[in-house]
Amino acid sequence: MRRRKVLGLLAAAPAIAASAQTGDWNKVVEAAKKEGKLLIYTASIGSVFHKKVINAFEAKYGIKVDLLEARASEVRERVRVEQAAGRFLGDLHHNGSTTTGLMQRDGNFQPRGEVPNTRNIEAPYEADAFKIPAEVISYCLMVNKNLVKPADEPKSWKDILDPKWAGKILSDDYRALGGGAVFFVVMQNAFGREFHEKLAAQKPSFSRDLQNSERRTARGEYPIYLPFNLQDLNNLKGLPIKAIVPAEGRPYVRFDISMLKNAPHPNAACLFMNHYLEPEQQLVFANAGYNPVIKGVIEKTIDEIRPLLATKAMGTTDPARQDEMLALAKEIYK
Amino acid sequence: MLVLAFLTVYPMAMLLYGSLHSTPPGMAGEYNFDGYASLATAENLQALINTAALSLVKTVLSLALAILLAWIVARTDTPGRGVLEILITLPFFIPPILTATAWAMLGNAQVGTINLAWRWLTGTDGTLVDVYSYGGIVWHMMQYSTPFIFLFVVDAFRAMDPSLEESSRMSGATRWQTFWRITFGLMLPVTTSAFILSFIRGMESFESAVFFGTPVGIKVLTTQIFDMITQRAQPDYQGATAMGFATMALMFLLLVLQSRLLRGRSFTTVTGKAYAPSVTRLGGLRWVTFSICVLFFALAVALPVGQLILSSFFQFFGFYQLDMLTFEHYRSVWENREFWTAFGNTLLLGFLGATATMILGGIVAYITTRTAWHGRRLIDILAWLPWMMPGMVLGIGFLWGFATLPHEIPIYGTLWALLLAYVALGTPVAVRVTSGAYAQIARDIEECSRVHGANWWQTMGRILVALAWPAFAVGWVLIFFGIMRELSASILLYVPDTTVLSVVMLKLWNSGKPETVSVIGLVMLAMVLLFRWVQLRFIKRRISTL
Numbered sequence: 001m002r003r004r005k006v007l008g009l010l011a012a013a014p015a016i017a018a019s020a021q022t023g024d025w026n027k028v029v030e031a032a033k034k035e036g037k038l039l040i041y042t043a044s045i046g047s048v049f050h051k052k053v054i055n056a057f058e059a060k061y062g063i064k065v066d067l068l069e070a071r072a073s074e075v076r077e078r079v080r081v082e083q084a085a086g087r088f089l090g091d092l093h094h095n096g097s098t099t100t101g102l103m104q105r106d107g108n109f110q111p112r113g114e115v116p117n118t119r120n121i122e123a124p125y126e127a128d129a130f131k132i133p134a135e136v137i138s139y140c141l142m143v144n145k146n147l148v149k150p151a152d153e154p155k156s157w158k159d160i161l162d163p164k165w166a167g168k169i170l171s172d173d174y175r176a177l178g179g180g181a182v183f184f185v186v187m188q189n190a191f192g193r194e195f196h197e198k199l200a201a202q203k204p205s206f207s208r209d210l211q212n213s214e215r216r217t218a219r220g221e222y223p224i225y226l227p228f229n230l231q232d233l234n235n236l237k238g239l240p241i242k243a244i245v246p247a248e249g250r251p252y253v254r255f256d257i258s259m260l261k262n263a264p265h266p267n268a269a270c271l272f273m274n275h276y277l278e279p280e281q282q283l284v285f286a287n288a289g290y291n292p293v294i295k296g297v298i299e300k301t302i303d304e305i306r307p308l309l310a311t312k313a314m315g316t317t318d319p320a321r322q323d324e325m326l327a328l329a330k331e332i333y334k
Numbered sequence: 335m336l337v338l339a340f341l342t343v344y345p346m347a348m349l350l351y352g353s354l355h356s357t358p359p360g361m362a363g364e365y366n367f368d369g370y371a372s373l374a375t376a377e378n379l380q381a382l383i384n385t386a387a388l389s390l391v392k393t394v395l396s397l398a399l400a401i402l403l404a405w406i407v408a409r410t411d412t413p414g415r416g417v418l419e420i421l422i423t424l425p426f427f428i429p430p431i432l433t434a435t436a437w438a439m440l441g442n443a444q445v446g447t448i449n450l451a452w453r454w455l456t457g458t459d460g461t462l463v464d465v466y467s468y469g470g471i472v473w474h475m476m477q478y479s480t481p482f483i484f485l486f487v488v489d490a491f492r493a494m495d496p497s498l499e500e501s502s503r504m505s506g507a508t509r510w511q512t513f514w515r516i517t518f519g520l521m522l523p524v525t526t527s528a529f530i531l532s533f534i535r536g537m538e539s540f541e542s543a544v545f546f547g548t549p550v551g552i553k554v555l556t557t558q559i560f561d562m563i564t565q566r567a568q569p570d571y572q573g574a575t576a577m578g579f580a581t582m583a584l585m586f587l588l589l590v591l592q593s594r595l596l597r598g599r600s601f602t603t604v605t606g607k608a609y610a611p612s613v614t615r616l617g618g619l620r621w622v623t624f625s626i627c628v629l630f631f632a633l634a635v636a637l638p639v640g641q642l643i644l645s646s647f648f649q650f651f652g653f654y655q656l657d658m659l660t661f662e663h664y665r666s667v668w669e670n671r672e673f674w675t676a677f678g679n680t681l682l683l684g685f686l687g688a689t690a691t692m693i694l695g696g697i698v699a700y701i702t703t704r705t706a707w708h709g710r711r712l713i714d715i716l717a718w719l720p721w722m723m724p725g726m727v728l729g730i731g732f733l734w735g736f737a738t739l740p741h742e743i744p745i746y747g748t749l750w751a752l753l754l755a756y757v758a759l760g761t762p763v764a765v766r767v768t769s770g771a772y773a774q775i776a777r778d779i780e781e782c783s784r785v786h787g788a789n790w791w792q793t794m795g796r797i798l799v800a801l802a803w804p805a806f807a808v809g810w811v812l813i814f815f816g817i818m819r820e821l822s823a824s825i826l827l828y829v830p831d832t833t834v835l836s837v838v839m840l841k842l843w844n845s846g847k848p849e850t851v852s853v854i855g856l857v858m859l860a861m862v863l864l865f866r867w868v869q870l871r872f873i874k875r876r877i878s879t880l
Contacts, residue, residue: 039830046845066830069841073564074825077358077571077730081737084360089747089829098567173548176565205466207549211846212435219652221444235846238658239650322567 025116029061031267037064038268041079042094043072044255049231049288050094053281060275063268072099072177079108079260088262091269094134098177100256101319104130112259113270117277120294124313131258132273135282136291138252139179139227140245140308142214147223148242157187157246160224161198169204170213170222174329179210179253181322183227184329186251186315196332206333217241227251230308231289249312252291335713337694341758342719345731349723352734353575359734369576378558378577385554388468388543389536392475397529399476400483401518403627408491409517411613412623419488420866422627425634426481427815427862428642429839430474430541432855435848436638437474438545439652441465466550474542477634479532485812486528486767489804490521490774524770526592531721531766534585538724555581556724563726571730578727585722589715639859642852651848663849673838673854680818680835683749687756688814692806694757695764700798702765703772704780714765721762728759729822736827747829755823760813767812771805772798807869814865818858 044050046069054065068090070078076099082089093103103109109130118127125133141154154160160169172180174196187195205222207213214232217225218239230250233243257276259269275281279300282292286301291309298309317325348359353370357363406412407419425433440447443464452462464470498520502512518525540556548557559577562570616623645651649658667673695717701707702714720728732755736746745751775798783793799806821836828837835854842850 046841046843046847048845068828068830069837070825071564073569077569078733078737078826081358081360081734085738085746086741087737087746102567173565176561177567178565205549209545211843211848212438214846215651215848216438216442218650219439219445221442232846236650239653319567326566 025114028113028267028270032063032265032271033061035063035265035268037066038092038265038272039066039068039090040092040094040272041068041070041075041090041260043070043075043096043099044094045069045071049284049290052284053276056281056284057272057275061268061271063271065272072096075099076103079103080106083108083261088260088264090260091263091265092272093258093260094255097133097254097256098317098319098322100131100258104258108261109258110261110263110266112273113266115270115273115277117274117294120277120279120296122293122295125254125293131256132277133293134255134257134276135285136252136254136293136313137179138230138245138250138289138291138309138311138313139183140230140243140250142217142225142228143242143244144217144220144223145240145242147220153242153244154224155247157248158191158195159246160226161195161202163202165224166202167205168223169199169202170217170225171204171206172210172213172227173206173208174333175206175326176208177322177326178208179227179229180206180208181326181329182251182253182317185317185321185325188325188328189315190248193328193332196329200333204333211235214241215239229289230291230305231285233289233305233308243308245308245311249314250308251314252316254293254316335709335716338698338713338716338761341754341761342716345728345735345758346719346723348734348738349575349578349727349731352571352730353579354572356572358571359738369570369572370580372570372573373577373580377553378555381553381555381558384547384552385537385556388471388475388554389533389539392472392479392536393529393533395472396476396479396483396532397525399630400480400528401487401521401525403480403630404484404488404491405513405517406623406627408488409614410616410620410623412616412620412627414624415627416870418624418627418631419870420863421631421635423481423485423866424639424859424862425477426485427858428639429819429836429851429855429858430478431545431839431843432642432848432852433477433638434474434541434545435651436641437465437470439641440637441470466546468547468552470546471542471552474546475536475539477638479536480630480634482535482812483525483528483532485808486531486770487521487524489808490524490770491517492804520774522595523773526595527766527770530588530592531763533588534721537581537585540724540726556726559724559726563730575727575730578723581724582719582722589718642855645849646852646856648849651852663847663853666847666850667853667857670838672833672841673835675831676833676835676838679749679752679832683752683756683834684814684817687753687760687817688810690753691757691760691764691813692768692810695761695809696768696799696802696806698761698765699769699772700794703769704777704798717761717765719762720758725759725820725822729755729824729826732758732823733826746827747832749832751827752824752832752834755827756813756817756820759820759823760816763812763816764809767805767809768802771802775801807872811865811869815858815862 058065072095075095111129115132118132121127121133143153172178174180174184213225214236218236218241228243230243257273263269277294279297282294282297283300286292286297286309287305289305301309352358354365355363356366403422407415441463443461448463449461499512499516502516538556543554543557559574562574646663647659648654649660698713698717702710736751739745780793780797783797818835821840824834824836828834839851839854
């Protein structure tokens, strides 16, 4: 019975997707409500802000949303093997732009149809036929206020190369996928190899346990931690730390939402994408420390976050050059 | 055998395909040996040397310590040994990430509590301990392997007929000679099993190395595998699975060695003759043995668990200010619906999984130790397979295996997928625990039962299972809590309705809530205390009726 239902849905999927592309948004909303549920695969593990946005969607449209959370590569492999085995379970995929780009190349997505709110997206972020930008993780420096006097706070990314910080920098690993790799690429593009050779001479200590690294810095093990995810600032309120966006700007990485191939609930998926780009929902992310992807949100963000978000977007990774950059990082940081 | 083959050979076959194919199952590619060829690098060789050395050192130290503790608890009149037996096993049941966090706060070189205390006491700027080192990795691994081996050997000590030791002493052997030649000698099947299980687990250990080794550039095989799977733009499944099989081949050599060591020797200590487990009267020395147990408890349990308890009442882990006191973490766990769903699923899977695994393990152990069936060696090897493959690689094998089953077989996306993976992962422990216990039971008791008219089932239930009951209970608890902690397969097989505790803990950890994870860790500890108390009462009642 269930199999017949799934097969029925599969057969109907292209037609439903087509209805989403007609531009008649009300029809999409009604069809989404009839579908009644949605399964999202996400690499954003344990995000309370993600759940807030989902709760708002469930309350507004009466569509139940299930989340399957795992690390980026695990989500990717689950989608790949499920689709290869003819199991089309998930509707939406939420992941970093690098993994999303590779999955798009591998044919794991279907065209998303029309999403009216995409017109509000602001540069440098953009949507394409398969995906929409969702939110942006911005990276900066974190210092322990007990160990770094205001006069000594780094103002430029190059200030961390000062010999006084030798052996005193804790960092996410540049040789592995993640914030460290984003930082590496952006600094490489901005300042060249020389910057990294000097930073390597500072002997930064690497750890991939981001949240714990932030706590270690707050406890005074290290005066500086980088790259610091701005969205973790709220979690650390009350600790002696400070987030600093250097003058050159903040490296960033975009999260995207795309519709999985043969999604069982394509209209609900389309509706959710639109909901995600509503100003109220983007404000949830902005107040949490993520950069929003639509216009007119930063201005409404809470006071302690706004100045940090309203800084220059310095750059991001290039999926096509990711492995080359990881190899270069391994060569420099032995 | 079919069940065992499905649980072990099937996922392994998927992984073997992955190691010999340029792309994972379901993608166009070609067969080649590139995965294996890519392993031959200086970096991997260094990782292999690190892994083997770390595992060997920690296993030898843990084995010596565990045997000493087991002897103290089971065979001496050391005061409070009943309570000590429960307390010294506690570290095994705490999620490693929590003890790692606790030790990182206690033993970091810069502001670790131990070093701050040392500087205050000595007035120097020196560093007494640094957990970010080889020593730190070994120490953290030992906190899991010592109780693990202890649990394995303590009941074997208890089940030993003391008349053999008395005969040795009567024949003029010293206390040490008796311990080495008789006590330790008779324990060889159990100790070698525990050694090998622990050594292999050490080779596959991930948390200790990634937490304390990565920051100082210490690489091991599992961190290399993790790197191949999760840290590259294009995951290298071929390389990761090839490394898994290479590790497995090395582990297999160990098994052959153990088999050679035990071949042709008898280790029977439980016979038809009446005996009463006795204790050695230590006199004044019992306070020395008491102090050894208390010291282990203080270092391996009180320090890290104390940190966890303390931290669970403060807003932030490691910031103990009065204005940060809170019950918020307990409230957030209590009100977390996902936690309760996961808790229910995990308990169900734990009970069913541990029970099914012990039944399967008991049958496999019976076939391999009590029958002359030709295929018994093959069955024994099949049961070992899941233990020899690093967990994060095996998890992928289960994902590939279950997802590609025909859709008519409703395993993928259900609790069955998790249950079957847990049974497969637990079977090696179940087999080792029960076969070690069976090896101590004389065949003449079974023959006696049959001669007196009992059928095979009655003999199994009333003789073999009844006498091996303590080992069954230990195996059940080990597997139950192994299921509660298992993450590598769970994260790849769960769906929203079948979420489990380890996945919820990962989510909380990743969202920057280590204090909430501590609360869950403490809930698990409370369960361990309850289970162990019930188990020990049960075992003692059973033994007193034997």
